[in-house]
Amino acid sequence: MRWFWIDKFIEFESGKSAKSVKCVSLAEDHLHDHFPYLPVMPHSLVIEGIAQTGGLLAGEVYDFRERVVLAKVAKATFHTTAHPGDQLTYSVTMNDIRENGAYVSATSHVGETLHAEVEMFFAHLNDKDQDRDLFFPADLLSMLRLLGLYKVGKAKDGSPLQPPEYMIQAENELTKNPSAS
Secondary structure: OOOOOOOEEEEEEOOOEEEEEEEOOOOOHHHHOOOOOOOOOOHHHHHHHHHHHHHHHHHHHOOOOOOEEEEEEEEEEEOOOOOOOOEEEEEEEEEEEEOOEEEEEEEEEEOOEEEEEEEEEEEEOOHHHOOOOOOOHHHHHHHHHHOOHHHHEEOOOOOEOOOOHHHHHHHHHHHHOHHHO
């Protein structure tokens, strides 16, 4: 992910659900153009924040080895707008996950107020580009730690969620050889 549209995870249950937050700040450049004198968080960026939450939920099921991409937004209903100073809470539920993709439903709340309802599909890309890395495992692990995934995450058996071994190994290699990334 090049841009982060979530600030941190507050809940994460492997293969089941995830909850993240996004604090809307007037310091974000897009708010100065959307709309002048009445800044609102663009709905497309709310969808992207929900997609990042859901995509990480879908990716974690397979230890982030699958290439997960947003394939379709099946439904997006917005009930209100979010403004600077608001905190959006994204709640994503995994409805179905299979070898070729996943289906999730989600809500966004501003405080106790329902902000949006979204349903989306994620696809697992085929093996055609399998020899090309989309990310460096150590970089993804660093990002997941910054988002607090391993602080709040729970594995399917209820134990604390642990990073995949291949990511830890990549991180250890990077520590030994910092010029490797």
